[in-house]
Amino acid sequence: MxxxxxxxxxxxxxxxxxxxxxxxxxxxxxxxxxxxxxxxxxxxxxxxxxxxxxxxxxxxxxxxxxxxxxxxxxxxxxxxxxxxxxxxxxxxxxxxxxxxxxxxxxxxxxxxxxxxxxxxxxxxxxxxxxxxxxxxxxxxxxxxxxxxxxxxxxxxxxxxxxxxxxxxxxxxxxxxxxxxxxxxxxxxxxxxxxxxxxxxxxxxxxxxxxxxxxxxxxxxxxxxxxxxxxxxxxxxxxxxxxxxxxxxxxxTGALVSDIGRMTGTPPWRVVDWNLRRVYSSLHVYGHMVLFFAAAAAAPADLRRRYGEPLAPDSVGMVTPGSAASADGTYTTSEERTRYLAHRALETHADALTPDGRALVTWMLDALEPLLPGVVAPEPSPSRSSAAPSAPARAVEPAESAPAAGYRQCRPVTVLPLAEQGMLLAAAPATHRMHWLNSRAWLVYALCDGRDAARLEQDYHRAAPDDPDGLAVALAALQQAGLIAPVRGSAARKRSAKQEEKEAVKEAVPEGALR
Structure with a gap:
């Protein structure tokens, strides 16, 4: 192993x-x-x-x-x-x-x-x-x-x-x-x-x-x-x-974009499951594979104090009348993990966010010695690292005319988690919370009303490794209702800029503009 x-x-x-x-x-x-x-x-x-x-x-x-x-x-x-x-x-x-x-x-x-x-x-x-x-x-x-x-x-x-x-x-x-x-x-x-x-x-x-x-x-x-x-x-x-x-x-982060999507009836049950239940059950059964393997390999001291472990991997009864009840299958966490991994990562992969796919592939990769050959396809091409880690919800169609710059929508309600490289921000119009990763956080911090040319210049100086990230993040932040375009070619007055900067001072991560 x-x-x-x-x-x-x-x-x-x-x-x-x-x-x-x-x-x-x-x-x-x-x-x-x-x-x-x-x-x-x-x-x-x-x-x-x-x-x-x-x-x-x-x-x-x-x-x-x-x-x-x-x-x-x-x-x-x-x-x-x-x-x-x-x-x-x-x-x-x-x-x-x-x-x-x-x-x-x-x-x-x-x-x-x-x-x-x-x-x-x-x-x-x-x-x-x-x-x-x-x-x-x-x-x-x-x-x-x-x-x-x-x-x-x-x-x-x-x-x-x-x-x-x-x-x-x-x-x-x-x-x-x-x-x-x-x-x-x-x-x-x-x-x-x-x-x-x-x-x-x-x-x-x-x-x-x-x-x-x-x-x-x-x-x-x-x-x-x-x-x-x-x-x-x-x-x-x-x-x-x-x-x-x-x-x-x-x-604390969006993992499934279409959480209510019905996925059919798993073989050990008689009712349809939605994608949320598939995803949650996959998380549980995957971990239970580890539990039963660890129990089977439990050291003598643990066996002496707690008795002999249960029989090998068995997660209980299947529902009478289900397909599995007829042939005795899907009674183990391994069988159910393999089935649900296929449903999540292949059949309904389009409904997982990049973070949702990352969670499943991370878990299955860790469990691979216990689940050889488990379905774990390569992650599909995802958005730039500059996008918010929560799926944006449309507030209004994005503007087609070029903006002279961007400003943060007010009132600003944010809370940084610097140790995790994340910023939690609430959209004023919808009251929805969005988790911004470090790159989206950077772009959000730069949206203080500065003109578009300066915004682009400052972003590329801070993030030269992700040239396409600015456009992706601006679109996602605007769709989420966290930023709004500034119209007109003239630069905003210094006093207005300063007001915006003061409002989000705590939202700017230390060293973000290096």
Missing amino acids: QRTCAEIDRILGTDPRFGSADAIAARNTARFRVGLRLLARHHGSHAAEFRRIERLPDDALRRVLYDPVLRNAFERDLNLLTVRPEDPSTLALMLRQSPANDAGFGPCEALMDVHHQPWADLGPAWTWTSTLPEEAHPLLTALGRRRDDVFAEMGADRRVVPDAETLAALTRGARLLAELLPHSGAGALRHVALVGFAEGEEEDGSVHSFACGDRLPSALFLSPEALRDPWKVAELLFHEALHLKMFDIMR
């Missing part, structure tokens, strides 16, 4: 774009801050509260907005800014209803009558232990309603209040996962905010686990019956935490 499981684990758990929990959390935190600034500007009566939350230290801010109820409200408010901006803010209501506490708990976590963190040294997840009636507090009521929505889809019948034995089994499984895969396994747990327990029956058997998605972000549920074997607990935690990790990744 060209790479060991330990080496693959390191690659999948530390890559700064797609693997590192710290890097993904930093981008999510930036998105929270920019989103709160947009909401404060739009909902003036709640501006003080939004600004107070936005100014919290990173860990405290994440405690608030990784709370499943408040994160759902945050995402709802942001989405409504683009479609129904007149609607009231749900997040403001939830913030007003959040209990004050001095223990550092998140809003819903503070309402638990027993406080339990299943892996406190690995991440700030908490366990839904409450025995209080849900009508006892508005946040518990909201949490229960969102849970019911998820349960109705996932086949769960009821929430289970965990006992001490269940909580101990949860922690034991998490410890095993972190020891087996100290980078990708431990890192995936960082994306979990809430662990709950549920029972129920699906069409293909008892509910074992599920992640909750948009309606209850950062949350997963396990069946107490599935917690008897620590290897099974580790498997289920890794599987569901990877779904939550992809949720966070997809919030």
